[in-house]
Amino acid sequence: MNPAPEIATATAAADGMLPEVWRVDRVRRETHDTFTLELGPERPGSERAFEPGQFNMLYVFGVGEVPISISGDPRRRDRVVHTTRAVGRVTNVMSGLKTGGRIGLRGPYGTPWPVAAAQGRDVVLVAGGIGLAPLRPALYAILHRRNDFRNVVLLYGTRSPGDILFRQELERWRARFDLDVHVTVDRGAPSWKGNVGVVTTLVQKAPFDPRNAVAFICGPEVMIRFTAAELQRRGVPLDDVHISMERNMKCGIGLCGHCQLAGVFVCRDGPVFPYSRVADLVTQWEV
Amino acid sequence: MKTLEQLLAEHPFFSGLAPDHLKLFAGCAVTLRVDSGEFLFREGELARSFFVVRHGSIAITSVTPQEGLVTIQTLDEGDILGWSWLLPPYRWHFGARALEPAALISLDATCVRTKCEHDHEFGYEIMRRFAQVMASRLEATHLQLMNVYESRT
Numbered sequence: 001m002n003p004a005p006e007i008a009t010a011t012a013a014a015d016g017m018l019p020e021v022w023r024v025d026r027v028r029r030e031t032h033d034t035f036t037l038e039l040g041p042e043r044p045g046s047e048r049a050f051e052p053g054q055f056n057m058l059y060v061f062g063v064g065e066v067p068i069s070i071s072g073d074p075r076r077r078d079r080v081v082h083t084t085r086a087v088g089r090v091t092n093v094m095s096g097l098k099t100g101g102r103i104g105l106r107g108p109y110g111t112p113w114p115v116a117a118a119q120g121r122d123v124v125l126v127a128g129g130i131g132l133a134p135l136r137p138a139l140y141a142i143l144h145r146r147n148d149f150r151n152v153v154l155l156y157g158t159r160s161p162g163d164i165l166f167r168q169e170l171e172r173w174r175a176r177f178d179l180d181v182h183v184t185v186d187r188g189a190p191s192w193k194g195n196v197g198v199v200t201t202l203v204q205k206a207p208f209d210p211r212n213a214v215a216f217i218c219g220p221e222v223m224i225r226f227t228a229a230e231l232q233r234r235g236v237p238l239d240d241v242h243i244s245m246e247r248n249m250k251c252g253i254g255l256c257g258h259c260q261l262a263g264v265f266v267c268r269d270g271p272v273f274p275y276s277r278v279a280d281l282v283t284q285w286e287v
Numbered sequence: 288m289k290t291l292e293q294l295l296a297e298h299p300f301f302s303g304l305a306p307d308h309l310k311l312f313a314g315c316a317v318t319l320r321v322d323s324g325e326f327l328f329r330e331g332e333l334a335r336s337f338f339v340v341r342h343g344s345i346a347i348t349s350v351t352p353q354e355g356l357v358t359i360q361t362l363d364e365g366d367i368l369g370w371s372w373l374l375p376p377y378r379w380h381f382g383a384r385a386l387e388p389a390a391l392i393s394l395d396a397t398c399v400r401t402k403c404e405h406d407h408e409f410g411y412e413i414m415r416r417f418a419q420v421m422a423s424r425l426e427a428t429h430l431q432l433m434n435v436y437e438s439r440t
């Protein structure tokens with residue numbers, strides 16, 4: 001006999017809330033406060049596919065659970081990569097994990113960057129600070145099928161040269177002739193020879209056709225707002241601008257209402273949204 | 288070889304400018320090349336000209352007691368450099384130094400100011416365009432000061 005529908009739903013929800021144990025296979029220090037964990041499943045067969053822009057709920061045993069976007073290559077199913085900035089209780093303890101350590105993981109959750117919808121068009125990726133991590137899988141997917149897209153531009157801003165993530169990879173991307181990479185910092189050390197200025201200042205001169213471009217923005221919401229305004233000024237319709245939103249989460253699967261804003265569940269309906277849908281919410285403080 | 292008027296007309300700052308106004312500008316302009324590391328001007332000096340960046344990258348610099356010379360902004364192709372020449376006491380608030388060999392057009396400040404006084408329509412056009420540049424630089428500076436990449440919302 002099948003269980004009553006409400007029981008079936010409750011069981012599925014409870015299953016969805018149970019983290020699986022994953023092993024830390026590699027730890028990489030990216031900057032003074034940011035680190036990358038490469039995770040492998042403890043139980044064979046737990047490998048999973050994800051789409052660029054999705055996140056996992058990572059559980060640091062005995063401390064707590066936080067949503068962290070996947071920052072690795074979507075074609076690699078045998079490992080999951082997360083890049084995290086240590087800002088508080090959970091992420092600080094997570095930053096102390098060593099190779100061979102264990103972490104709880106459930107996911108992937110959330111809406112992806114609309115990479116397929118960007119085919120045949122220019123793609124502009126704008127990242128601020130840790131925001132490069134959730135965008136990196138989208139760039140991997142685009143580069144994997146580079147010929148399906150027109151101009152591809154990455155604009156990346158950080159506070160200082162020391163805060164730049166994935167430096168070696170950025171160098172490799174910059175050396176490609178089919179990718180335009182522009183990095184800027186708020187404050188350059190005397191040895192810094194690159195751009196100085198906020199990332200929004202790169203938008204006006206970036207090589208893309210605003211009438212046939214799709215933009216993905218990831219970073220703190222103040223940065224998102226000003227970048228979207230610059231893109232709009234350049235002529236990109238806001239329906240073609242997509243952003244990833246961050247709100248405090250508990251369940252991550254649309255059950256608890258913790259991430260809800262004016263009827264929008266960031267965990268389930270997002271985190272990636274067309275900017276036109278959430279422009280009013282981006283200015284709202286969390287309650 | 289292109290005339291100064293043609294070079295100015297290609298630059299976004301002058302786009303859509305009436306031909307007679309372009310001619311007035313060209314009468315105050317000379318082309319200029321600087322080498323990497325060379326200063327166009329230093330903080331506190333008299334602002335005798337302003338610049339149109341054609342190629343290359345220019346650092347706007349300031350001297351701080353702790354760090355020495357720091358770059359607060361970089362400008363490149365398509366940018367306009369300097370507005371201290373517009374308002375008394377006509378002294379540079381910052382320095383400007385080439386980060387790589389750069390090609391510019393230098394506009395003589397006294398020459399442009401005199402033409403603004405004689406032709407107010409021309410003067411208004413310049414002020415309007417500079418106001419736009421200043422507003423977007425101010426917005427960018429606000430964001431830099433807010434430390435946007437590390438804020439939560």
Ligand SMILES: Cc1cc2nc3c(=O)[nH]c(=O)nc-3n(C[C@H](O)[C@H](O)[C@H](O)COP(=O)(O)OP(=O)(O)OC[C@H]3O[C@@H](n4cnc5c(N)ncnc54)[C@H](O)[C@@H]3O)c2cc1C
Nearest residue numbers: 066067068069083084085087088089090091246247271439
């Ligand atoms: C969908 C989604 C994807 C995310 N992806 C990533 C990711 O890929 N990498 C990553 O590093 N983070 C990511 N985050 C943010 C991450 O979830 C939070 O930083 C984390 O929950 C903080 O938990 P904590 O216990 O360490 O800090 P808490 O103890 O909860 O917070 C401590 C202090 O830090 C502040 N704070 C909390 N979060 C942030 C923040 N993000 N930035 C600045 N200050 C903050 C709080 O206001 C508080 O003052 C994502 C969030 C969401 C919703």
Ligand code: FES
Nearest residue numbers: 250252256257267
């Ligand atoms: S985190 Fe529970 S509903 Fe979104």
